[in-house]
Amino acid sequence: MKVSEIATILEAELLTGCENLEMDVCSACGADLMSDVMAYVKENVVLLTGLVNPQVVRTAEMMDIKVIVFVRGKKPDEKVIEFAKEKGITIFITKHPMFIACGKLYSSGITGRGVWD
Amino acid sequence: MSDNIIRQNYVIPADDFSLAGEASSSVKKMLNQLGVNPQKVKKVAIAMYEAEINAVIHAGGGTADVEIGKGRVLVRINDEGPGIPDIELAMQEGYSTAPDSVRELGFGAGMGLPNIKRYADKLDIKTEVGKGTSVEITVFLQ
Secondary structure, three states, rough: EHHHHHHHHHOOOEEHHHOOOOOEEOOEEOOHHHHHHHOEEEEEEEEEEEOOOOHHHHHHHHHOOOOEOOOOOOOOOHHHHHHHHHHEEEEOOOOOOHHEEEEEEEEOOOOEEEEOO | OOOOOOEEEEEOOOOHHHOOHHHHHHHHHHHHOOOHHHHHHHHHHHHHHHHHHHHHHHOOOOEEEEEEEEEEEEEEEEOOOOOEEEEHHHHHOOOOOOHHHHHHOOOOOOOOOHHHHHHHOOOEEEOOOOEEEEEEEEEOOO
């Protein structure tokens, strides 16, 4: 599924990173604990989180995650958006809470799961 | 990659959690530029980032020494923090001594050391209570 389709499903607003909209995504990770995100290796993944601090972007950078969706309408500050822009990471905001956002993606076919390395 | 050894040293600053990870980011960039296999780069990046975060959370910062060459990447994170009284306990998933303020930022859930162990090919931790900790991560490139 393309990143742009994910944005449509989640009725998400794009904050930065339009260069990744045509990228394919096959799995997702919903977490507020960044170490949990890093415990699983996934490829072509979208990260859904309720945390809006710069370490979310840093974690995405380390994991080669190119798309972050902030759930429940949480908006990161300009510093975080700028940081993501520097790293080539796309940021969306959706008004949906975590459970609903994950459910919408899962029922649309994003069912890939991570593996222990 | 040639047989030359590349050495880099970084200071891990103490008091700005938002900046934590700069050293890992820089090493990741360098390994990518050297053409290292992306899976190996990810292993180094995640293990080093977790160790760097640990140094910020628990020890008021520290230093990172990185050596690339001889078919491996070696990362040594040194700190002069409180040390780890029970290393076996600290290696268990879910065990954490981090304060709530750190948990609110998405860390301190007791996954740092287990994640480092998961991604490192070799892990050597030397620690002394009251003196500090040295975490040595090796990732083999072949």
